[in-house]
Amino acid sequence: MPSPQKSYSGSEDYLPHRSGPAIKAGRRVFSGFDSLPGDRCLEIYKIMVRARAVEERTLKMSKSGEGIFWVGGPGEEAFNVCLGLQVQKGCGPAFDYLHLHYRNLGIMLAMGMSMADHIRQMAMTATDRHSRGRNFVCHYAMPEWNVIPVTSVIAVQYVMAPGTALMQKRHGGNGVSVVLGGDAGSSEGDFSSCMVWSTRPGNELPVLMIVTNNGFGISTSTKTQHSERNISDRGEAFGIPGEVVDGNDPVATWFALERAFEHCRTTRRPFLLEAMVSRLHGHSSSSGAARVHNETDCMRDFERRLIQEGVIHRELAELVWHDAREEADAAVEQVMSEPMPTPDDVDRFTYAPSPVDAVYPEDYTGLPR
Amino acid sequence: MATLVQAVRLALHYGEEHLGVTDVFGEDVGPPLGGVFTATQGLKTAWNTPLDERGIVGTAMGIAYAGGRPVFEIQFCDYAFNVIDLLKVAGNQRWGSAGAYPMPIVMMTPTGAGIRGSMYHSHSYESWASRLPGWKIVMPSDALDAYGLMLSAIIDPNPVMVLLPKALLRVRGDKLIPGEPDDPAELSKRIDAPLGDRSKWVPDWPAVEKYLIPFGVGELVREGQTATVISYGRTLPLCVQAADELKAQGFSFDVIDLRSIFPYDWQMISRSVLRTGRVAIVNEDTEVTNFGEHLLRRITEEHFYDLLVRPRLVQGRHVPGIGLNPIYESNSVPQLDQIRDALRTLATDPA
Numbered sequence: 001m002p003s004p005q006k007s008y009s010g011s012e013d014y015l016p017h018r019s020g021p022a023i024k025a026g027r028r029v030f031s032g033f034d035s036l037p038g039d040r041c042l043e044i045y046k047i048m049v050r051a052r053a054v055e056e057r058t059l060k061m062s063k064s065g066e067g068i069f070w071v072g073g074p075g076e077e078a079f080n081v082c083l084g085l086q087v088q089k090g091c092g093p094a095f096d097y098l099h100l101h102y103r104n105l106g107i108m109l110a111m112g113m114s115m116a117d118h119i120r121q122m123a124m125t126a127t128d129r130h131s132r133g134r135n136f137v138c139h140y141a142m143p144e145w146n147v148i149p150v151t152s153v154i155a156v157q158y159v160m161a162p163g164t165a166l167m168q169k170r171h172g173g174n175g176v177s178v179v180l181g182g183d184a185g186s187s188e189g190d191f192s193s194c195m196v197w198s199t200r201p202g203n204e205l206p207v208l209m210i211v212t213n214n215g216f217g218i219s220t221s222t223k224t225q226h227s228e229r230n231i232s233d234r235g236e237a238f239g240i241p242g243e244v245v246d247g248n249d250p251v252a253t254w255f256a257l258e259r260a261f262e263h264c265r266t267t268r269r270p271f272l273l274e275a276m277v278s279r280l281h282g283h284s285s286s287s288g289a290a291r292v293h294n295e296t297d298c299m300r301d302f303e304r305r306l307i308q309e310g311v312i313h314r315e316l317a318e319l320v321w322h323d324a325r326e327e328a329d330a331a332v333e334q335v336m337s338e339p340m341p342t343p344d345d346v347d348r349f350t351y352a353p354s355p356v357d358a359v360y361p362e363d364y365t366g367l368p369r
Numbered sequence: 370m371a372t373l374v375q376a377v378r379l380a381l382h383y384g385e386e387h388l389g390v391t392d393v394f395g396e397d398v399g400p401p402l403g404g405v406f407t408a409t410q411g412l413k414t415a416w417n418t419p420l421d422e423r424g425i426v427g428t429a430m431g432i433a434y435a436g437g438r439p440v441f442e443i444q445f446c447d448y449a450f451n452v453i454d455l456l457k458v459a460g461n462q463r464w465g466s467a468g469a470y471p472m473p474i475v476m477m478t479p480t481g482a483g484i485r486g487s488m489y490h491s492h493s494y495e496s497w498a499s500r501l502p503g504w505k506i507v508m509p510s511d512a513l514d515a516y517g518l519m520l521s522a523i524i525d526p527n528p529v530m531v532l533l534p535k536a537l538l539r540v541r542g543d544k545l546i547p548g549e550p551d552d553p554a555e556l557s558k559r560i561d562a563p564l565g566d567r568s569k570w571v572p573d574w575p576a577v578e579k580y581l582i583p584f585g586v587g588e589l590v591r592e593g594q595t596a597t598v599i600s601y602g603r604t605l606p607l608c609v610q611a612a613d614e615l616k617a618q619g620f621s622f623d624v625i626d627l628r629s630i631f632p633y634d635w636q637m638i639s640r641s642v643l644r645t646g647r648v649a650i651v652n653e654d655t656e657v658t659n660f661g662e663h664l665l666r667r668i669t670e671e672h673f674y675d676l677l678v679r680p681r682l683v684q685g686r687h688v689p690g691i692g693l694n695p696i697y698e699s700n701s702v703p704q705l706d707q708i709r710d711a712l713r714t715l716a717t718d719p720a
C-alpha cells in the first residue's frame with residue numbers, strides 16, 4: 001500500500017492504482033443546467049474528504065490535550081475546496097490575494113497545503129509555519145501564496161483587501177483580492193468600508209467579497225439581527241453585482257465562483273458572493289464542538305450524488321475516507337514529535353531588521369537598554 | 370528655515386523620489402487641499418480617501434502586503450481611536466506570522482493641544498500608542514527632527530507612527546534641512562500651494578538630501594548640572610524656555626528631547642539621571658495612565674539609590690476633554706508657568 005501522503009498527491013492516478021477503472025470519467029454531475037465532469041467532481045470530493053478528515057482529527061486534538069482550542073470549517077468544505085481550486089496561486093500582485101477567516105482549511109488543502117501544516121498550528125509547535133505556535137488553528141499565513149495572516153478580529157480583513165487589490169490593479173494582469181468572512185461579521189463597518197473602497201469612482205478594484213453564511217454568529221441567529229433579504233443585496237447600492245449560492249452544492253458553487261472570479265478578473269471591479277453553508281460542529285471547541293445533525297452535510301450529500309451518478313462506488317468512497325484518515329493520523333503522529341517553541345522565542349519576529357533603529361537593529365530584545 | 374509641517378512635506382517628497390514611497394493618502398490629503406495642515410501639498414503620490422479611518426489603516430496594510438510603501442495620515446489623532454484594534458493588528462502581523470509578513474507602513478497624525486482645538490482636536494495619543502507592541506512611535510519637536518524622523522520612518526520596514534505636535538506644525542526650525550533654500554520666503558514660494566485655484570500649480574521642489582535621525586536616539590538640547598528634564602513634542606520647547614529662564618537663578622538643566630517614544634533612549638536618560646539625581650518628565654497626555662509613568666517606573670527601579678529627591682511627572686489632567694474656552698486648556702495641560710514652577714521645585718527640593 002502506498003504511503004498515505006503519496007496516495008493523494010496525484011489525484012488522477014488514484015483510482016486505477018487502488019480499485020481499478022471505477023471512475024466513469026465521462027459522467028457529469030448536474031446542478032440545474034450547470035454540470036461538472038466526473039474527474040473534476042472526484043478531485044473536489046477527495047479534497048473535501050481530506051479536509052473533513054483533518055478537521056475531525058484536529059477537533060479530537062482539542063479534546064485529547066494534543067492541542068488547546070479548535071475552530072474550523074466542517075460544513076464549508078464544498079465551498080472552500082471549489083474556491084481553492086480556482087485561485088491563481090503565487091506570490092505578489094500578479095496573483096490572487098487571500099484574506100481569509102478561520103474556517104478555510106478546505107481552501108488551503110485545495111491549494112496544496114499539507115495536512116501537517118494545518119496540524120502543526122493546532123499542536124502549537126515551533127515548526128508551525130503560519131505562526132510558530134502563536135495563533136489558533138486555521139489562522140494561516142503564507143506569503144508565497146499571498147495568504148494574508150488570518151486574524152481573530154472579525155471582519156478586519158475587509159478593510160485590507162482594497163489595499164492589495166489596489167496594488168493588483170496598478171500592477172496589471174488579472175489578480176483578484178479574495179476576502180471572506182461570516183454572515184454575522186458583515187455587520188461590522190469594515191464590511192461596508194470594503195464596498196466603499198472598492199467602488200471609488202474611477203478607482204474600482206478587483207475585490208471578490210465573499211460571505212459564508214452559516215446563519216449564526218456564535219449563538220446569535222443572524223435573522224434576529226439583520227433584516228436585509230440577502231447580504232449580497234447590499235452590494236446593489238454600490239453597483240457591485242452579487243449572487244447567492246448554495247455552498248453545500250459543489251457544482252453550483254463551482255460555477256458561481258467561476259462567474260465571480262471571471263467578473264473580477266476581466267472588469268477589475270468587485271463582486272459580492274454569498275454562500276449558504278452549514279456549521280456542523282458549532283462555533284468552536286469553546287461551545288463544545290459537538291456534531292450538529294439538523295444541517296445539511298455537504299460532504300455526505302456530494303458523496304451520495306457521486307455514487308448515484310456512478311462517478312464513484314461505495315467501496316471507493318470508503319477507501320478515500322480510509323486513506324484520508326490515515327493521512328491525518330500519520331500527520332498528527334509526525335507533528336507531535338516536532339519541537340515546541342522555547343522561552344527564547346517570545347520576543348522573536350517582533351521587528352524586521354532596520355538600518356535606522358539604534359536600539360533594535362535586528363529584532364526586539366526587551367526594553368531599551 | 371522650513372516649518373515643521375513643511376519639513377514633513379519635504380521628507381515625503383524625498384521619500385517619493387528616493388525611498389520608494391508608493392502612496393501618501395488620507396482624508397483631504399490629495400489635491401486640491403494637500404492635507405488640512407498642508408503636510409501633503411504637491412506630492413505626486415498623494416490621494417484622497419473616503420472619510421473612513423478604518424479603511425485608511427486597512428488599505429495601508431493591504432498596500433504593504435502587496436509590496437508597496439504607504440504613508441497615511443489620520444487627520445487628527447482624535448480620530449484614531451476607532452482604529453486602535455487595526456493598529457494592534459498591524460503591530461502583530463510580523464510577530465503573529467513568525468516573520469512571514471513585515472508591515473512597512475507609516476502613520477502620521479497631528480497630536481496634542483495648543484491650537485484651541487476644543488474637545489476633539491486636542492487629544493494626546495502617545496500613551497495609547499506606546500501600548501502597541503510591534504510599532505515604533507516618534508514625535509519631533511522641530512522641523513529638522515521631523516524631516517529626519519520621517520525619512521527613518523519610511524526606511525524602517527516596521528510600522529512607524531509619527532506623531533506631529535499640532536501646536537508646533539507652523540513653527541519655523543532654526544536649522545536648515547540639507548538642500549533647503551536659505552530663504553524661508555523662497556521655500557514657501559516654491560512648495561506652498563497658492564490660495565485659490567491650484568489646478569495648474571506644481572511645486573518646484575528643492576533638492577533636499579538624505580538626513581536620518583535613528584530611532585531610540587534622544588537629543589540633549591540643553592546641558593546642565595542641577596536636574597534632568599525629559600520631554601517631547603509641544604512641551605519640549607516650553608521646558609527649554611523654562612530651563613533657560615531658571616539659569617538666572619543659578620539652576621541648569623539637562624533637557625532631553627526624547628524624539629522616540631518607543632524605542633526610547635534609555636542610555637541618555639540613565640546617564641543624565643545618574644549625574645543629576647533629580648528628574649522631571651513633562652508631557653501633555655492625561656495622567657491615568659501616562660507613558661511618562663513607565664519612564665518613572667524604570668528610573669525609580671533602576672536608579673532608586675541615585676535619586677536625590679523624588680522624581681516628578683508634569684502631565685495633563687485626567688479629565689474627559691479640553692474645553693474650548695482657553696481657561697480649560699491652560700488649566701488642563703502643562704503651560705510654561707507650571708513647568709517653570711515644577712523645575713524650580715525640583716531644583717530646590719532639599720536632598
Ligand SMILES: Cc1ncc(C[n+]2csc(CCOP(=O)(O)OP(=O)(O)O)c2C)c(N)n1
Pocket residue numbers: 103152153154155181182183184185186214216217218283
Ligand atoms: C471584532 C470581534 N468581535 C467579536 C469577536 C468574538 N467572535 C468570534 S467569532 C464571532 C462570531 C462570528 O460570526 P460570523 O461572522 O457569522 O462567522 P462564523 O463564525 O459564523 O463563521 C464572534 C462574535 C471577535 N473575534 N472579533
